[in-house]
Amino acid sequence: MSLLSSLDRPGRRVTIRSMKQKLVTVLNWVFAAAVTVFLIGGWIYFSMGHTVETDRTVIRIWDWWNPAGSERLARFFEKVKADFEMRHPDIEVRFQFIPFGSQYVQKLMSAMAAGNAPDAFQCSIIWASDLYDRGVIRDLNDFIADSPDVGPDAWFPICMDYISRDGRIFGLPTSMDASALIINTEMVREAGLDPSPYAIGSWEDFVEYTDRLTIRRDTGAVERAGYLLSVTGERFGVLLPWLAAQGRDFLTDDLRGTNAYTDESVSAMNFMYDLLHTHRVTFPPGMEVQDQALFFERKAAIMHGGTWHGYHILQNAPGLEFIMTSFPPGPHGDSRATVTWANMMMMPKGSAHPEETWKFLRYYCGLENAINMLEILSRNSPRKDFYETPEWKAAVAEYPFLETVPDIAAVGRTYPFRRFEEVNDAFHPYFQRALLGSVPIEDAMREGAAAAERALAGNWADRLLFGDNEGEVE
Secondary structure, three states, rough: OOOOHHHHHHHHHHHHHHHHHHHHHHHHHHHHHHHHHHHHHHHHHHHHHOOOOOEEEEEEEEEEOOOOHOOHHHHHHHHHHHHHHHHHOOOOEEEEOOOOHHHHHHHHHHHHHHHOOOEEEEEEEEHHHHHHOOOOOOOOHHHHOOOOHHHHHHHHOOOOHHEOOEEEOEEEEEEEEEEEEEEEHHHHHHHHOOOOOOOOHHHHHHHHHHHHHHHEEOOEEEEEEEOOOOOOOOOOOHHHHHOOOOOOOOOOOOOEEEEEOHEEEEEEEHHHHHHHOOOOOOOOOOOOOHHHHHHOOOOEEEEEOOOHHHHHHHHHHOOOOEEEOOOOOOOOOOOOOEEEEEEEEOOOOOOOHHHHHHHHHHHOOHHHHHHHHHHHHOOOOOHHHHHHHHHHHHHHHHHHHHHHHHHHHHHHOOOOOHHHHHHHHHHHHHHHHHHHOOOHHHHHHHHHHHHHHHHOOHHHHHHHHHHOOOOOOO
């Protein structure tokens, strides 16, 4: 009997089948082990800043602008990657997207502590100063010395408040926003008022405009607000541009105190209180004021918004005629004002590839990508030369409300960026009580200023953002 015929006997088939199954199992384990070794080896190779295909240097960029939920953001990041890598074929850009908030900073600090920091990351103004104070951010002066196109003269001057300290520059601005008054010009004309951007030249003018723009029922209830003043918001940002119009920033020049309990601030709070309670040009405090929705629905004539709102209005309220403008000077002020801010790109000291990363930062914050942001994301730029480009002028021709954007930004004062979340948590309850009238304004502002200054001086900001592991940041 041959070997083949003997193996084919019925009593032997189970044994042979078992042997085959065992052999397949062993081969599967061998294959899995080989794949694992390949992946681990690949990870080690990638982590050293190479790609298998082209041996390019890999730089890792963190951001909270997530393309997963936005077709425009997806197109933007595809454009950035393609344009930059075309100019620098020896460099590969890899983006990682992390949700905005304290978790963004916590992940960043954890990565830095583990020696696995990204090469660069987008940073909010409310984190940048604290991160720099901790000594984990690389200053960029040496790079900027040879790159005047992204030097101090490239930006709106207000940007330097956020990206530098004592002459050391630690960030490059990416996009710029400012608080603004958004005015329905059709309603203004119907009320017999001047609809030009700077017609409201004082707080007295503002009271007149909003009173004439307010429509009340026979009962006295507000049917259409002349001005939307949100009382139930979670932040005190509504105060900031009115305080700026009094010639004051919220923080003192040394960033260690506040101007919350000053004549200018108390006066601004009294003005807002009167708009709400005396002139009654806005909806009452008990009503949940959804500023954007009410403005889109034409239930308000003037909205406290920002320079980013124009495109939202186009999408949500097509046909609505509007302009954007800065805030008129108050009794203590002498010129129009607002608050202006610009987030930035920063490079950790732990960046594995600083030279290559600098090339990316210079591109990302340069004029060409500012135009990409305009055309794809409808974002305004902190670059001065941006507003002289044909692309910007074409955008203004198509959307006239954009014309005032650079003027608004140029009169901006400084947003209270240092430990903002902690300061807001401390000050906001007093601000809200003052606006509602449950506490006298002077008492509320005095107590709120003290609470805010304790937040600026204390060390609990570190525990909130970075974990309970270090003392006060100086």
